[in-house]
Amino acid sequence: MTRTPAASPAPPPGAYPSAVETGGAAARRFHLRHGRVLPAIDPAAGTTAPKHHPGAPVLPLPFPPDFAPARTGGRHPAAFPEPLGALLALINGVTRIDWTGTGASAGRPVPSGGGAYPGEVYLATPSGLCHYLPSVHALEVLSRADQRTSVIHALKQPPSDAPELAVLITSRLDANVARYGPFGHRLQALDTGVLTGQALALLESAGAGPTAHACFSGEELGRLLGLDARAELVHAVITARTPHALAPGTALLRRRTARAGFEPAPVPLPALLAVLAEAAGPVPLDHAPPAPCELYVVAHRVTGLDTGCHRRDRRTGRLVPVTPDATPRDLFPPGGPGELAGFEAAFAVLVTGDYESGYPRFGDRWYRMLNLRAGVVGQRLGLAAARHGLGAGLRCDVDTAAADELLDAGPERTTLLAALFGHERGSGTPVCHLLSEKDLP
Ligand SMILES: Cc1cc2nc3c(=O)[nH]c(=O)nc-3n(C[C@H](O)[C@H](O)[C@H](O)COP(=O)(O)O)c2cc1C
Structure with missing residues (x-):
């Protein structure tokens, strides 16, 4: 099953990137106008709801996840659902409850500007294509077919060996702009970089030899994921071999912002x-x-x-x-x-x-x-x-x-x-x- 096709690109006003390639002129303009200074933030402005794909079958993942592939009964670690639960929880799951001045909130292994979490995580494995829902620790199954060849086809520098796994990181364009204005688009790129950094750290420590790709056809990948290009864009693709057990001392769960000063x-x-x-x-x-x-x-x-x-x-x-x-x-x-x-x-x-x-x-x-x-x-x-x-x-x-x-x-x-x-x-x-x-x- 493939998802609905992406609508034709027509970015919202002030959005980055612009609809047509300008050899850097549009990016330069955006940065001068919106990207250099954090604007006065509207504290009353909320952030938009995380993405979900209406109609896609939802597969709940066991929580807490099993972190040791050896204990998964010999199943293929790159097959979903269960073994991928650990990978996804450590990239972008809800891993703690934080109490701050404003009450209890769901803490994640990755930081995000203003806690807006514009990034979404998708996986392409031999078993299909899925989207991760962090709040309920579940997968939305977008396709049961192996779509890795299509993902690789969209990359400018495909890996020499066919990867076992591809992690696709997207950003919702409206996720933080109510609060940050157009500056939010720069923050989104930093945020998806943070998610990419976490995925790289995790897959490196699990011996999966990851590479992050930033050069690809966004249109092709957006179509594959059924994204509306006015609402959500692919920012990074991480290709990797099958992850094994994590090396000790990774500190992947220990990071959080020092909020107490x-x-x-x-x-x-x-x-x-x-x-x-x-x-x-x-x-x-x-x-x-x-x-x-x-x-x-x-x-x-x-x-x-x-x-x-x-x-x-x-x-x-x-x-x-x-x-x-x-x-x-x-x-x-x-x-x-x-x-x-x-x-x-x-x-x-x-x-x-x-x-x-x-x-x-x-x-x-x-x-x-x-x-x-x-x-x-x-x-x-x-x-x-x-x-x-x-x-x-x-x-x-x-x-x-x-x-x-x-x-x-x-x-x-x-x-x-x-x-x-x-x-x-x-x-x-x-x-x-x-x-x-x-x-x-
Ligand atoms: C790109 C980026 C920029 C951030 N900028 C600020 C900032 O200017 N001031 C601040 O207090 N926190 C900033 N943060 C931290 C977030 O507020 C924090 O990550 C978020 O509230 C989640 O909390 P945690 O990091 O404890 O998981 C930033 C985080 C990211 C990823």
């Missing part, structure tokens, strides 16, 4: 360097970036490192001083919530990139590709912080112009995403884990 206490330099090293490794994407995503550190309370902005040298891993005396507080507009968080944080990491370097080769799509890459690095930072016992939180509310001034790297290099780190205050906000790390192998 940070103790103004120092972090030792080796912990900072370890977090950076984990985040800075090569990202298995289907394209090489024309200019690298450099990492910068703005240190305030790091034992053994001067206060100020430092660039991480990609070759040596060493921190090169760039702008003395700057602190994370300087990254945020005065009087906003970021200023206090920045004041308390021990250090900030800035993920930076160069939009102009990629437009000639990739066109408008490069804008989304670069933000997707930054999201992958952002998720790696969060996972690395969890592994090293640090509190962390991603931030898109930095004053980009102020941050870029600290980089002292010319007009083209800009801050894509920031993350704050430190020791989370007290024992953090109350949390109830629905899945336990001890269930992971």
Whole structure:
């Protein structure tokens, strides 16, 4: 059974990407107008409901899922439903209950700007094509036929060996725009990058050799999934072999935002360097970036490192001083919530990139590709912080112009995403884990 065909593309006003390819002109315009500054957020504006496919058969998955493929009675780990439950729960499932000032909320292994979760996860396996419903931990079956060949056909750089599994990550275009306006489209690219980062971390740790693809025919994949191109677009496809047991110590369930703020206490330099090293490794994407995503550190309370902005040298891993005396507080507009968080944080990491370097080769799509890459690095930072016992939180509310001034790297290099780190205050906000790390192998 294939789903209803996608409607002809007619993006909503202010949407990115534009309907026609402009070689980067439309993306450049969008960024200047909407992408650089987080607008005043309407706190009363909600986020839209997650996607579901009316009429598709729903297969409930057992919860808690079985994390050990060996215990699944010899069934093919890439066949659904049961064995895929673990994979999906760890990518985007509801894995904890968080209590915050506004009440209890469903916590996930991945962060999302404003908790809007615009990303949706689809799977193509030998058993068919399905969409994951995180809130009920179930699959919607879109097709019982093996659609992997069609997925691979749409990729610009198909893998040399036919993959066992393809994870398709889409974004709902309206998910966060009521609250963030058109800036929401950039946030969506970062968010789907975060999901891509989690899927890569999980599949890498399960020995499945994943590659994330950002270059593909979105029309072909949208048609395959039955998407209305005005409402939902494919952002990434991750191809992989059959996942095996997870390597221990992945911290895939431990990451969460340090909501209680940070103790103004120092972090030792080796912990900072370890977090950076984990985040800075090569990202298995289907394209090489024309200019690298450099990492910068703005240190305030790091034992053994001067206060100020430092660039991480990609070759040596060493921190090169760039702008003395700057602190994370300087990254945020005065009087906003970021200023206090920045004041308390021990250090900030800035993920930076160069939009102009990629437009000639990739066109408008490069804008989304670069933000997707930054999201992958952002998720790696969060996972690395969890592994090293640090509190962390991603931030898109930095004053980009102020941050870029600290980089002292010319007009083209800009801050894509920031993350704050430190020791989370007290024992953090109350949390109830629905899945336990001890269930992971
Ligand atoms: C791309 C991105 C940008 C974010 N920006 C901010 C921000 O500016 N301020 C903030 O407090 N939290 C920010 N967050 C964190 C989210 O609010 C948080 O991930 C979400 O509420 C879910 O909570 P959790 O991370 O504890 O699972 C951001 C998250 C992402 C993925």
